[in-house]
Amino acid sequence: AGTVRLGASQTIGNYLLPQLLAAFPEADIRVEISNTHKLCQQLANFELDLALIEGRSHLPQLQQQPWLQDEMLLIAGANHPLAHYANLQLADLENSQWVLREINSGSRELFEQQLAPKLTKVGRILELNSLEAVMLAVEQGLGLTLISKLAAARHLNDGSLKQLPLALHFPRQLSLVWHQQKYLSALAQQFIAFCQQYAG
Numbered sequence: 639a640g641t642v643r644l645g646a647s648q649t650i651g652n653y654l655l656p657q658l659l660a661a662f663p664e665a666d667i668r669v670e671i672s673n674t675h676k677l678c679q680q681l682a683n684f685e686l687d688l689a690l691i692e693g694r695s696h697l698p699q700l701q702q703q704p705w706l707q708d709e710m711l712l713i714a715g716a717n718h719p720l721a722h723y724a725n726l727q728l729a730d731l732e733n734s735q736w737v738l739r740e741i742n743s744g745s746r747e748l749f750e751q752q753l754a755p756k757l758t759k760v761g762r763i764l765e766l767n768s769l770e771a772v773m774l775a776v777e778q779g780l781g782l783t784l785i786s787k788l789a790a791a792r793h794l795n796d797g798s799l800k801q802l803p804l805a806l807h808f809p810r811q812l813s814l815v816w817h818q819q820k821y822l823s824a825l826a827q828q829f830i831a832f833c834q835q836y837a838g
Contacts (some may be wrong), residue, residue, distance in 0.1 A: 639823065639824070640666065640735050640823045640824070640826075641666040641667075641668060641670070642661070642665070642666070642667045642668050642687050642688070642825050642826045642829060643666065643668050643670070643685070643686045643687045644669050644670070644686065644687065644688060644689065644690075644692075645669075645670045645671075645672065645677040645680060645681065645686045645688070645690070646669060646671050646677075646689065646690045647671075647672070647673060647674050647677060647687030647689075647690065647691045647692045647693075647743075647744055648668070648671060648672075648673065648693075648739075648743070648768070648769050649688045649692055649708070649744070649745070649769065649786040649788055649789050649812075650691070650812060651669065651690075652671070652769060652770075652789070653689075653788045653789055654788065655669065655671075655690070656833065657836075658829075658833060658836065659763075661830075661832055662825075662829065662832075663737045665695055667825075667829070670686060672835070673682040673740065673742050673743040673744070674691045674742070674743060674744040674747070675694050675742030675743070676691055676742065677689040677691055677815075678691065678695045678696070678697050678700060678827070679697075681695075681700055681815060681816060681817050681820075682697050682699055682700065682817065684817060684820065685764070687807075687816065687820065687822065687823070687826050688806065688813065688814060688815065688816040688820075688826055688829070689814075689815050689816070689823070690813070690814060690815075690832035690833070691744065691812070691813055691815055692708065692745065692786070692811075692813075693744030693747050693753075693810060694709070694746030694750065694810050694811075694813075695813075695815050699818055699819070700762055700815050700816065700817055700818065700819060701815065701816055701818045702793075702813045702815045703812070703813060703814045703815070703819070704811055704812075704813055705811075705813050705814050705829075705834070705837055706811075706832060706837050707809060707811065707813045708786050708787060708788055708809070708810050708811075708812050709787045709807065709808060709809050709810070709813070710745065710748055710749075710784050710785065710786060710787070710808035710809075710810055711784070711785060711786075711787050711788075711790055711794075711801050711808075712726075712762075712782065712783075712784055712801065712802040712804050712808075713773075713776060713782065713783050713784070713790055713794075713799050713800065713801060713802065713807075714752075714776065714782050714798050714800055714802055715726055715776050715777045715778065715779050715799060715800070716746065716777075716797055716798055716799065717779060718779060718782070718800075719798040720721075720734075720782070720802055721802070723802070723803065723820055725803055725804065725805075726802050726803050726804045726805075726815065726822075727804075728756050728757065728804070728806075730759055730805075731758065731782070732757060732759050733760075733761045733785065734758050734760075734761050734781065735747075735761045735762045735763075735764070735780065735781035735782070736760065736761065736762070736763045736764070736781045736782055737763075737764045737766065737772050737775045737776050737780050737781040737782070737809075738763055738764070738765055738772065738783060738784070739766065739767065739772060740765055740766075740767045741765075741770070743767075744810070744825045745784065745785060745786060747807060748810055750766065752808055753784055753806075756806075762781070762803075763781075764780055764781055767786065769786070769789045771779045772785060773785065773789070773790065773793050773799060776799060777793070777798050777799060782802070784808065785832070786810075786816075800826075812815065814830055814833060814834075
């Protein structure tokens, strides 16, 4: 009974959420798919009941509960010159062109915090607000990307994208988030419990 207003970041919304919703086929769950920053703002304004996000919430009024582990991969199109390297060094990435999600997305935040500071020079960035658009642009040779393993799996399997052999790992935490002062309905609590069971 009742309605749950659920937010999901793009990686989760496109690649994990359908499996979760299948366990609640008759429930009234209304979904907003957006970037992590916007979802956290909506939670803070009580516009959503809960959200599944990548990265961290920076708002103290939100309760964040670890959920699943994901990994960000350095990816190139199959015909990109770096796709044929057996061993890749950070120096090989200098001045490379990039295809990235928009500012305030979880994946862009991870790029800015964990990879970009290791490079002396970051080349031109093509900014797109859709994961599929990012991957299709990378397939066309428009640049490299740092993207979720969950999102890239199908493209890696069919060979249209290739993971580059950089000896660095970029793990990230997926989390459940809600406002500390938000009353969670029985349906919302059931959904949270199911998500944790799914993770287990």
